[in-house]
Amino acid sequence: MSELLSMTAVAARAGLAQKAFSARELTEAYLKAADDTAALNVYVAMTADKARAMADASDARLAKGDARPLEGIPIGIKDMFCTEGVETTASSRILKGFVPRYESTVTARLWDAGGVMLGKLNCDEFAMGSANETSAFGAAVNPWQATSGALKGKALTPGGSSGGSAAAMAARACLLAPGTDTGGSIRQPAALCGLVGLKPTYGRCSRRGIVAFASSLDQAGPITRDVADCALMLTAMAGHDAGDSTSLSAPLPDLESALTAGVKGMRIGIPDEYTLDSMNAEIIALWQQGRAWLEDAGAQCVSVSLPHTRYALPTYYIIAPAEASSNLARYDGVRYGQRVDGATLDEMYAKTRGAGFGDEVKRRVLIGTYVLSAGYYDAYYIKAQQVRRLIQDDFAKVFQDVDALLTPSTPTPAFALGAEMDALTMYLNDVFTVPANLAGIPAISVPAGLSSEGLPLGLQLIAPAMREDQLMRGGAVLEKAAGFTHIAKGAAA
Amino acid sequence: MNDNTLIEGKNGQWEVVIGLEVHAQVSSQAKLFSGASAAFGASANAHVSMVDAAMPGMLPVINRYCVEQAVRTGLGLNAEINLVSIFDRKNYFYADLPQGYQISQYKQPIVGEGSISITLPDGTSRDIGIERLHLEQDAGKSLHDQHPSKSYIDLNRSGVALMEIVSRPDMRSADEAAAYVSKLRAILRFLGTCDGNMEQGSLRADCNVSVRRPGAELGTRTETKNLNSIRFIAQAINSEVARQVQILENGGTIEQETRLFDTSTGQTRTMRSKEDAHDYRYFPDPDLLPLNLEAAWVEDLRKNLPELPDALRARLMEQYGLSAYDASLISEDRNTAAYYEKAAAGQDAKLVANWMVVELFGALNKMGITLEESPVKAEELGQLVARISDGTISGRIAKDVFALMLESGKDADAIIEEQGFQQVSDSGAIEEMIDKVLTENADKVAEYQGGKDKLFGFFVGQVMKASQGQANPAVVNDLLKKKLQK
Numbered sequence: 001m002s003e004l005l006s007m008t009a010v011a012a013r014a015g016l017a018q019k020a021f022s023a024r025e026l027t028e029a030y031l032k033a034a035d036d037t038a039a040l041n042v043y044v045a046m047t048a049d050k051a052r053a054m055a056d057a058s059d060a061r062l063a064k065g066d067a068r069p070l071e072g073i074p075i076g077i078k079d080m081f082c083t084e085g086v087e088t089t090a091s092s093r094i095l096k097g098f099v100p101r102y103e104s105t106v107t108a109r110l111w112d113a114g115g116v117m118l119g120k121l122n123c124d125e126f127a128m129g130s131a132n133e134t135s136a137f138g139a140a141v142n143p144w145q146a147t148s149g150a151l152k153g154k155a156l157t158p159g160g161s162s163g164g165s166a167a168a169m170a171a172r173a174c175l176l177a178p179g180t181d182t183g184g185s186i187r188q189p190a191a192l193c194g195l196v197g198l199k200p201t202y203g204r205c206s207r208r209g210i211v212a213f214a215s216s217l218d219q220a221g222p223i224t225r226d227v228a229d230c231a232l233m234l235t236a237m238a239g240h241d242a243g244d245s246t247s248l249s250a251p252l253p254d255l256e257s258a259l260t261a262g263v264k265g266m267r268i269g270i271p272d273e274y275t276l277d278s279m280n281a282e283i284i285a286l287w288q289q290g291r292a293w294l295e296d297a298g299a300q301c302v303s304v305s306l307p308h309t310r311y312a313l314p315t316y317y318i319i320a321p322a323e324a325s326s327n328l329a330r331y332d333g334v335r336y337g338q339r340v341d342g343a344t345l346d347e348m349y350a351k352t353r354g355a356g357f358g359d360e361v362k363r364r365v366l367i368g369t370y371v372l373s374a375g376y377y378d379a380y381y382i383k384a385q386q387v388r389r390l391i392q393d394d395f396a397k398v399f400q401d402v403d404a405l406l407t408p409s410t411p412t413p414a415f416a417l418g419a420e421m422d423a424l425t426m427y428l429n430d431v432f433t434v435p436a437n438l439a440g441i442p443a444i445s446v447p448a449g450l451s452s453e454g455l456p457l458g459l460q461l462i463a464p465a466m467r468e469d470q471l472m473r474g475g476a477v478l479e480k481a482a483g484f485t486h487i488a489k490g491a492a493a
Numbered sequence: 494m495n496d497n498t499l500i501e502g503k504n505g506q507w508e509v510v511i512g513l514e515v516h517a518q519v520s521s522q523a524k525l526f527s528g529a530s531a532a533f534g535a536s537a538n539a540h541v542s543m544v545d546a547a548m549p550g551m552l553p554v555i556n557r558y559c560v561e562q563a564v565r566t567g568l569g570l571n572a573e574i575n576l577v578s579i580f581d582r583k584n585y586f587y588a589d590l591p592q593g594y595q596i597s598q599y600k601q602p603i604v605g606e607g608s609i610s611i612t613l614p615d616g617t618s619r620d621i622g623i624e625r626l627h628l629e630q631d632a633g634k635s636l637h638d639q640h641p642s643k644s645y646i647d648l649n650r651s652g653v654a655l656m657e658i659v660s661r662p663d664m665r666s667a668d669e670a671a672a673y674v675s676k677l678r679a680i681l682r683f684l685g686t687c688d689g690n691m692e693q694g695s696l697r698a699d700c701n702v703s704v705r706r707p708g709a710e711l712g713t714r715t716e717t718k719n720l721n722s723i724r725f726i727a728q729a730i731n732s733e734v735a736r737q738v739q740i741l742e743n744g745g746t747i748e749q750e751t752r753l754f755d756t757s758t759g760q761t762r763t764m765r766s767k768e769d770a771h772d773y774r775y776f777p778d779p780d781l782l783p784l785n786l787e788a789a790w791v792e793d794l795r796k797n798l799p800e801l802p803d804a805l806r807a808r809l810m811e812q813y814g815l816s817a818y819d820a821s822l823i824s825e826d827r828n829t830a831a832y833y834e835k836a837a838a839g840q841d842a843k844l845v846a847n848w849m850v851v852e853l854f855g856a857l858n859k860m861g862i863t864l865e866e867s868p869v870k871a872e873e874l875g876q877l878v879a880r881i882s883d884g885t886i887s888g889r890i891a892k893d894v895f896a897l898m899l900e901s902g903k904d905a906d907a908i909i910e911e912q913g914f915q916q917v918s919d920s921g922a923i924e925e926m927i928d929k930v931l932t933e934n935a936d937k938v939a940e941y942q943g944g945k946d947k948l949f950g951f952f953v954g955q956v957m958k959a960s961q962g963q964a965n966p967a968v969v970n971d972l973l974k975k976k977l978q979k
Contacts, residue, residue, distance in 0.1 A: 082550045095549065102543055104550060209550040215779035244552050245781050323779055326582050329593020330547040334646065345588055345644075372584070372774035381776060 002493045004029040005172040009073050009229040012175060016062055016072045023062060023072025026175075027055035027116050030074040033492035034118060034173040040141040040490060042168040044079055046119040047086055054116040061114065070236050071114030076174030078165045079120045080127055081107045081220075082209040086117075090211040091135035092125045094356025095337045104209025105241045106178055106220045113236040118174050122164025125358045126328065127185055127213045130429040131417065132163025134360040139417050140164040142193060143171040143490030147454030156414040156455070159189030159429070165223050166193040170488040176233050177223040182213045183316050184410075184433025186221050187445035191409035191458025194447045194486060196230045196475065197223045199433075201465045202440035203248035204234075206241030212327040214320040215246075217437040227446065227475040231255035234468065250466055258472035264298030266473065268461075269402035273309040274432060276411060282451050283408045290406055290448055290459040293481035294474065304402060306394040311387045312435040313427060318371050318384035319438070324361075325368025331356060363423065392439045399464040404474050407432050409445040409458035436462050444471040447484040456486070498665040499707060500734065503742050508707045509734050510714070511670050511700060512662035513726075515677060516655045517566075517687040518631070518695040519559045525630050525654035526553030526596060533693050537636075537647040545652040547591035552780050555580075559654040560784065561794065562686040563603050563628050566656055568795050569684045570623050572607025576788060578627075580781045584774040589633035589646050597657075599775045602627035603784065609660075609680070610803060611672040612821035621673050622661030631655050650694075656687065662701065662711070667727040667734075674698060674723050679802045679825045691721045698726055702733045704741065712737070713747040717754050717761050729754040733761050805830055813842035819850050829864055835871035840878045848878055852892070856899055868902045869895070877905040890914050890962055918965040920972060923956070926964065927976055930955045941977060949973070 004026055007015065015021055031048050051074065058072035082088045082100040089095040103111070111117065122140040124132050132140045142158040158167035162179030166189030169177050179186035181199035190197025198221045205220040212218060222233035235255055241247045270291060275284070291301045333339035333352030340355050342348035357365070371380035398405070410429060415421075436443040442465070445458040459478055463470040500507040524531050527544035544551045567574050579601040582594040604626035612618050633651035637644050658677065664670045678696060681687040689696050698721075703714035717733060720726045732754075737747050751770075752761040800808070806824040809815045815823070823833045823846065837845040853874060857867055869877075877895060880886050886894060886909060897908045909915060917923060930952060931938050941948040956969050 082548075088549065090549070098549070100548065100550075102548070102551075207550070208552050211549045212780075243554060245554050246779075322776060326584050326594055326774070326776070329584060329586065330549070330591060332586060332588075332593060334588050335546055335591060336548070346586075349586055369774065372776055374772045374774075377774075377776070 005033055005492055008225045009070070009175050009232055012073060013071070017067060019062070023055040023058035023116065024052065026072055027051050027074050030118055030174060033171070034168070036492045037143065037171040037173045037490065040143060040167050040171055041138055042122055042140045042164045042171065042173055043076070043119045044089070044091065044122050044137045044164070045087055047117050051116050051118050054111070058114055058116060068112070068114035069232065070110060070176070073115050073175050074118050075110055075115045075176045075178070076118050076121045076165060076168045077107055078123050078162055078177065078179055080123060080180045080211045081178065082211065083107055083117070083120065086120060088120070088211070089136070090126045091123050091137055092356065092358070092361065093136045093338060094331045094353070098337045102209060105206035105243060106210065106237050109237055109239065110178065115176070121168055121177065124161035124163065125361050126211065126324070127161035127180055127182055128324070128360050128364055129160040130184070130188060130426055131157040132160040133157065133417065134358050136358060140167045141417065142167055142414050143488035144193060144414060144455055145489045149453040151416055151453055154416040157192065157417050159192035159414065161185040162189045162223060166190055166195055166197070169193065169195050169223055169225065171490055172492045176229065178220055178233070178237060179223045180210055180218055180220050181437065182217045182320060183437050184430040186223055187433045187443060187458070187460060188410050188429055190223050191445045191447070192414040192456065194456030194484065194488065195223055195225060196227055196444065196446055197221065198230050198234060198444040198468070198471060199436060199442060200234060200238060200468055201248065201442045203246050204238045204252065204468070206244040206247050208241055208243040214323040215327060216323060217320055219437070227472060227479050228259055230444070230475070231259055231472050253467065253469035255469055255472050258469035259476045261473045262297060263294055263473055263477045266299045266404065266470070267402040268294050268299045268301045268474065269304035269398050269405045270301055271304055271306045271309065271405055271407060273306050274407045276431065278411065280412050283411060283457060286449050286457050286459065287406070287408050290478055293478055294406065296481070297477045301406070302402060304398045304405070306398060306435070308387060308390040308394050309435055312391055312438055313431055315384045315387045315391065316430070316434045316438060317367070317427060318380050319388060321364040321368030322371050322381050323368070325365045325372065328361070328365055388438050391435055395439045395441060403463070404470045405462040407460045407462065409433065409460040413451040413453065413455035413457055432460060441465050442468045442471055444475045446475045446478045446482070448478060448482040449484065450486060498669070500704070500738060502738055506707055507704045507738050509665055510662045510703045510705065510711060511664035511730060513660045513664070513670060513673060513701070514699040515658045515674065516697045517658060517681055519562045519654035519656060520686055520688050521556060521559050521562065521654055523556055523558070524652040525556050525559050525628065527652050529652065531653045535649055537645070537649065539649060541648040541651065545591065545648055553596060555781065555784065556654065559628065560603070563626060563656050564786065564791055565684050565794050565798065566681065566686045567604030567607065567626055568798055569680045569801055570604070570607035570609060570626065570658070572623055572626065573605035574786065574791050575601060575603055575605055576786045576791070577601065578603040578784045580778045580784070581775045582778045585771045587632065588644060589635045589648070589651070591633065591648065591651060595630055595632060596778055596781070597629035598627035609673060609676050611669065611676050612817060613668065613672060614818065616816065616818045618817070619669065621663045624659045624661055626656050626658045629655050629657055667730040670700065670730055671723050671727045674726055675825060676802065683799055683801050683827055691723070694721060697721050700726060700730055700733070702730055702737070703747070704734060704737045713749050715747065715750055715752050717752045718764060720754055725754055725756060728759050729761055732759055736761065813837060813846065815843060815846050819846045822850050832864055832871045836875040838875065840875050841882050844881065845875065845878050848874060852895055869898050873898060873904045880905050880909060884916060884918060884965060885909060886914050886916050887962065887966060890916065914963065916965050917960055917963045918968050920968055923960070923964050923968055923972055926956050926959045927969070927972055930959060931976060938977065949977070952977070
């Protein structure tokens with residue numbers, strides 16, 4: 001069993017092709033692993049029957065030599081993706097009982113590629129959070145545990161919002177997991193759980209059928225065990241979709257060949273502004289180590305400046321809530337999900353939304369409503385859009401000189417669940433990841449080492465729009481140099 | 494300023510200022526952002542896609558055909574076409590607005606400034622400015638009368654494409670507003686971009702009305718929503734003007750508010766006041782990219798526009814010598830113009846126009862039917878006029894013939910034949926009748942010959958009566974004059 005659970009998707013694909021094991025066996029191993037790790041609260045719904053039927057269909061295809069790119073690979077789905085016939089709640093009470101009659105484009109592409117659906121994974125409510133603590137299902141738990149220090153013995157966050165997905169991946173309760181990333185929701189949990197997480201160029205993956213948080217920032221991407229799996233999975237997920245007006249039509253570069261292209265001759269920028277006073281010394285050391293690894297592999301690293309980076313977080317916390325306040329207006333109790341009756345229509349709205357949304361969602365809806373209001377719009381929303389433009393311009397400028405940027409993924413390793421943290425401190429988790437969302441450019445987090453407490457740390461590479469191939473080149477080099485082979489203590493065996 | 498539009502008040506004149514926002518449904522098979530059918534009249538919620546119902550994760554995709562119709566309409570309004578326009582979200586909560594926002598265009602509409610020329614009954618023309626035209630989605634419909642305590646929602650209209658056409662506050666009377674809507678509707682119909690069926694809700698108007706002392710600053714306006722006939726528009730404006738003048742003359746002030754027109758009373762009433770006005774929190778819809786049009790594509794649409802009412806009207810005046818007013822009435826509708834041109838072929842074109850505008854339209858109006866349903870076809874009207882022109886019947890007899898045509902559906906020649914309506918132009922027969930009349934009225938002949946010239950008309954009348962109207966009046970005149978001189 002543990003052999004099946006320890007493979008990457010690329011290795012499992014080879015094993016299936018060689019008939020070393022069947023898709024059904026692989027799926028059963030993961031269904032059991034999901035059961036064994038139930039205490040982590042990662043799955044909010046299991047679709048075991050569906051998984052077995054899909055696995056059997058994959059075996060039939062494998063037998064015919066008709067295998068597709070992800071044939072028989074067990075996948076866990078973040079609850080932000082609408083899945084036909086399977087309850088989809090975005091981890092919110094307001095969507096309790098909502099069963100879509102349609103499949104998101106991204107998950108449909110995964111199934112078309114042969115993937116096997118294991119179930120739906122916990123996340124922050126409407127993907128708003130960095131610790132998976134805003135979920136109506138309660139927090140998912142990180143299978144990693146501190147080996148020493150203050151955090152030892154404490155349940156840790158897997159990060160968020162794709163916390164359930166990252167925790168399930170680290171716990172070996174699924175082999176691939178698509179996430180969504182609005183401000184770091186793929187990369188931050190991937191970093192905190194020792195995984196690879198990639199946010200593609202805005203528009204690479206269709207948003208159709210993904211519960212919307214902030215439309216101009218939301219982007220789906222892979223969470224995987226290694227960079228090669230990431231290339232495999234993104235190739236399956238990405239592609240133009242006429243059902244999403246912001247979907248890109250440009251083809252994805254050849255990611256597989258980029259995996260072995262190396263970084264020789266690449267120029268890598270190290271942005272000055274990503275050094276924070278509050279930053280953990282271990283993170284700084286790891287960042288320097290990452291630079292050395294890239295240089296050793298033949299890249300040239302240079303210091304660059306992104307002067308408007310310091311405004312990225314406040315800009316994000318105006319634009320994202322503004323869009324969210326409007327995107328979440330449809331959850332009104334009229335057509336689907338939960339309704340709490342009231343004497344009048346307005347009272348029904350107030351009661352439904354009051355009971356259906358959690359505190360963080362309410363906070364962001366209020367902020368968003370405020371910044372779009374007459375009299376405040378110019379000072380907040382318009383100003384934020386202007387700053388967003390400056391941040392985009394910063395990146396455009398440095399990418400005239402360098403091929404990619406190297407930064408830490410997060411300012412700290414995983415922290416304890418239930419740690420009373422004010423919203424602003426929590427928002428700081430995304431300080432390194434948010435700029436790529438604002439600029440619409442691709443970025444990857446690669447596990448690069450363990451903190452002194454034995455917790456995973458990630459390094460982030462950011463590339464110009466459309467250049468996911470450069471993330472593969474740099475990511476593969478960092479991955480190889482780091483030799484990150486650690487396994488979470490709470491993983492299924 | 495046009496003085497004859499001023500309202501006489503208790504203590505001086507008032508000027509009425511009117512601006513209209515017309516919502517015209519794009520004639521499109523599919524909705525603006527979803528593939529669902531936009532057809533009218535289906536059972537409730539039969540035409541609703543996942544996008545229209547605002548299901549989670551569903552996204553809008555613009556319908557190219559609707560964009561094309563908006564651009565063609567803009568071109569027909571002599572308006573500026575904005576090659577880049579932006580879709581915005583207008584946020585408010587209502588049960589029949591599934592997304593919680595309407596996708597509309599706020600700061601950068603697809604069509605900018607243009608103008609419409611209207612012709613008034615006195616034959617004068619005025620240009621009414623168009624401020625903008627933008628594309629937006631319609632909302633669904635709330636049904637409050639289906640259940641004692643519940644409201645039902647029908648989303649068939651949710652997402653249907655509308656063009657909102659906003660005028661400048663250039664109109665000064667209900668008549669001008671009515672003429673504006675008629676003309677706008679004609680242009681839309683000629684273009685085929687909106688069917689203009691007001692009773693089905695394809696065309697609705699919001700009327701912004703204010704009054705002021707002539708030449709003074711603009712007064713506070715009210716907006717009366719959702720008027721679905723030209724008659725109601727005129728009624729609502731007149732009632733609103735009367736209400737505002739009365740308030741102002743009694744020393745009151747006008748509240749800026751949204752009002753509703755009650756068709757049963759012909760009055761407007763408050764719907765919501767300014768304090769309840771929504772803050773719509775407009776912002777660019779992040780699900781949609783800016784709409785970029787190619788200049789060459791727009792030019793191509795411009796080149797292929799059909800003949801529009803103004804060009805048709807000018808041609809009717811030029812080609813057929815019609816008066817401005819007749820030409821504008823006939824050019825209001827493409828079918829009307831086609832009817833006219835068919836009827837006028839080879840005939841006295843002005844006479845045909847006169848018959849059409851006065852007799853035919855009058856009769857159809859009375860019968861409550863449309864031109865398409867007219868029992869008198871274009872060729873038949875032409876034939877009737879031909880019989881007047883060639884002297885077979887007089888204009889007066891023609892009215893009788895026309896009445897019988899309407900009634901029986903037979904053509905003029907058949908009726909003239911059946912009824913023996915042929916005009917008598919035979920001077921021998923007319924002379925006989927004249928002699929008889931003059932003999933019977935010898936006293937009047939003497940008076941006439943004694944200088945009472947006015948009696949000539951009496952003799953004409955008597956002769957015509959004797960002929961049962963069938964004598965050719967010109968011949969009667971001629972012969973009478975000769976006989977009386979003797």
